[in-house]
Amino acid sequence: MSNVFKRTHMCGVLNSGNIHENVVLNGWIQKRRNLGGLIFCDLRDKTGIVQVVFDDKIPQDIFEKADSLRSEYVVGIKGMVKERQSKNPEISTGDIEVFANDLVIYSEADTPPIYIKDDDNVDENLRLKYRYLDLRKVKMQKNLTFRHNITKLARDYFDSQGFTEIETPILNKPTPEGARDYLVPSRVNPGKFYALPQSPQLFKQLLMVGGSDRYMQIARCFRDEDLRADRQPEFTQIDLEMSFVDVDDVIEIQEGFLKKLMKEIMHVDIQTPFLRLPYDEAMERYGSDKPDTRFGFELKKLNEVVAGTEFKVFADALEKKGDVRGININGGSEHFSRKDLDKLTDASKHYGAKGLVWMRIGDGEINSSVNKFFTQEQLSEIAAVFDAKPGDLILIAADKPKIVFDTLGFLRREIAGRLGLLNDKQFNFLWVVDFPLFEYDDETDSYSAMHHPFTCPKPEDVPMLDSQPGKVKALAYDIVLNGVELGGGSIRIHDKKLQSKMFEVLGLSKEVCETKFGFLLEAFKYGTPPHGGLAYGLDRLVMLLSGEHSIREVMAFPKNQAAQCMVSDAPTGVPEDQLEELSINIRE
């Protein structure tokens, strides 16, 4: 005989529509108060909290059992829903209460080390150690359900578009480049190692070679990198690949997905097609390859207007083929004190800027940090580039192009935040396209792939691969929402010769190519369809749409910043004989 009460309702769904119904509930005691002849309990499950009342009309033994309840006891109750005398508008069940007539205690509970309350502001390490208690918070359960709903919708959508979800291996081949691999020693093959995948890139391309046509997978990926910022050793991608497609085909499918996602999950209609911004334009206008277009403050190039002026910082920058660029914070002057501007200048140094020039546009006069180097007329010429008006604040950086872009890109978003311009009800999706195929590294005087070495160059740029690789654009695209990169992808090279040429430009020796990518080149021999795809960072997507500020809030059991699981205490030491079986030793 089972003593489990068969539930009729979840706690959080009861409302005045249920009055006079007999209900059976299971859950945790949030709190209990005995007001003489009446015992009030808040009963909680993943959907919410409902008030349960035990009065002295019920059998004595049940009343006494109810009086023994403490926080976090797990119980089942049977009872009748009644209208509540003093309604509580703060909870969804606040119009009713349940008068209990039966009670079972499934489990008692010690006083928990953290409070089970959404707004409890406890140290995160303690939350992670007692994650199983932290997850009892209705907010955390809502986040997990929200994540489930997004993955469900993704699977439904791509299934309806003819995609097949295919599992690719977790035990992969090490690829000693890019981010660090997690390695797994092989017992059967002593001295050899598997690597956990950084992404299913090679396998999904092989699936296209294999005729799978449209592949999707919600795929676990792994990177052994430093965990500053909001990174996790393992994370999840919505991973996609399609055959016989060009850029437009991939983008069209994705826009269908994002439109449906926003409609069904966020209840927002968004317009498609999205804006497509070429990379160069994104940098020129926003100083970023993931621009937030919810506000203005676009960058203007000042090289011409400041050419020949005497200010050394500008002159030096121009001489070294750098740039002078600025942004205009319309009406921003009054919101930033001298001290604020000093702080922004300090913050800019993280992006490599050695300083920042500011100009306040007054009525007839311009006040600036460089007044002694420029005449009012010269300053007015600069202001004219921005169409600046009295009350505006102009910020200018001069340095190598990358530093200038990074600095101003940071500033426009930072300032928009301070001015309250980041409207979280506005969803500005856009594509950044026409990325450079390569990134140039001054120090080593070499090129590396901006996305990855399988990205297809624009056909019309292929002749420049040898002569001017820095000018070659890629058939690559990133999807950006409100300044955050949600995902990215490309059309891949499907031609063996072009792929070999690509490796050559990247300076990879024949042996390295053979060892690392030989099987892909081999596969390309036997008939490869044109193909391309994309991957979304699922954790970040869920975080963004749920309004959270850390991916740890949308994962059940994240690791801490030392890559440890605080619940289970992984990683741990292992017995010597296990290492022996794996043919490895620990170094002193």
Add this chain to the structure above:
Amino acid sequence: MSNVFKRTHMCGVLNSGNIHENVVLNGWIQKRRNLGGLIFCDLRDKTGIVQVVFDDKIPQDIFEKADSLRSEYVVGIKGMVKERQSKNPEISTGDIEVFANDLVIYSEADTPPIYIKDDDNVDENLRLKYRYLDLRKVKMQKNLTFRHNITKLARDYFDSQGFTEIETPILNKPTPEGARDYLVPSRVNPGKFYALPQSPQLFKQLLMVGGSDRYMQIARCFRDEDLRADRQPEFTQIDLEMSFVDVDDVIEIQEGFLKKLMKEIMHVDIQTPFLRLPYDEAMERYGSDKPDTRFGFELKKLNEVVAGTEFKVFADALEKKGDVRGININGGSEHFSRKDLDKLTDASKHYGAKGLVWMRIGDGEINSSVNKFFTQEQLSEIAAVFDAKPGDLILIAADKPKIVFDTLGFLRREIAGRLGLLNDKQFNFLWVVDFPLFEYDDETDSYSAMHHPFTCPKPEDVPMLDSQPGKVKALAYDIVLNGVELGGGSIRIHDKKLQSKMFEVLGLSKEVCETKFGFLLEAFKYGTPPHGGLAYGLDRLVMLLSGEHSIREVMAFPKNQAAQCMVSDAPTGVPEDQLEELSINIRE
């Protein structure tokens, strides 16, 4: 400008309903024949093959391009569907052909090292090395799609039942017991290791402690075991857990799933509820805890009827508390020659049997391998236990109970197979329930958990935990289809004291418990709901329903029997500096 033809149809779906339609197809050339003024190509994609014709009415350059086509070239064609003169009833598109008027060659192809034909009987290692070619077979693509459809249906069903799919970590804590773990050295925590999960068992229980209520996950699991038989280093489970449930609740949900699965995937109506066979009865009647009930041949116990006879093999078995049991193959005598019986006897030795007694029931006379030890009257008494009739064949084993069960369990299924009684249109689902909680090991005189140490004993058996652990039954259940275990699970212990007692009976020291399961016991302190669940082996389920005989046929990139990926050549050696970063050495 993209040169990709925008597809209107997949190859395999075209039929006489499409006649006179202009279509655009993409795919691989299966073969090409030039019959003078006409070129015939078979064009293949994942859905099938269609015949494409180039005649001399099309522009010369296209005709010439068509004439250059070879097997596995990847092409796009535009053309019109016409009725075929000589129809080919062997393929779905055999009533039509497509008269091409345009052609693009996306990719040429060397002669592939394996044929792309469903029935090609090539060496499996070669298939695995060129998996990307092997996957082009329409059959392999159908298997992958079939797997996708099953996982999609599972997700849809459990979602509709209020389950949330939650991702649990892949980087776990090592649990040095049970199967061997794959280990992952931690760079940030030198000398420490993660383990890849053998199942998400502990995390799903923690999710129940955390209030997630109904969890599901299609979860990758890992076991570093020998790969004889049909095992893979990584495999996939449909993993489930529910709170506030008893055995009936779990079973009811699963029957709903399996009924829907059979209806929508196999187009078969199956009746629920399924038969529930107690473990003891399954063994007594079928000699197996995963009985195939599509045929009879049930086991009968002969201990009483042979007691006191002089045949030493029987007497010895009985004396050592063993059993004498047999099966009756109704009408089977004529199908098994003396040589056949010798072979079955040999095969039985794999199960530990030292021999096999056979009896042929004749008209009035019984012929047997033990005629000289038994009178005809004694043999008739044995035959009577089986209600044997002339033409029947009785097979008897005598040994320790386990050997007798294993031998006869094997024989009944083996013989049913030879007699053609394994009807693959019949789907006999059943539950095996009331498993023993423990298995006893003579050699070490100790008990181990039959399922795992978190399985809940039947409440009424708890008092026997100390005194007669061997008699304690578990709230455990396996789901069996036609003699194959599809999955299994149990109600879990949710009481800290009972869990500690369980560890005690298993002979685990306090320190071991603390190190390995301390966090679970700690979690149980703070209020744990009654909970239980189940996991299906997805690879096996898909294999069984698709009619395949190896799980490798339903996985995209399986490893070979040396745990190697033949495509990418994983595992491989890694550079010394990578090992140094991980603080490990390779042993000589």
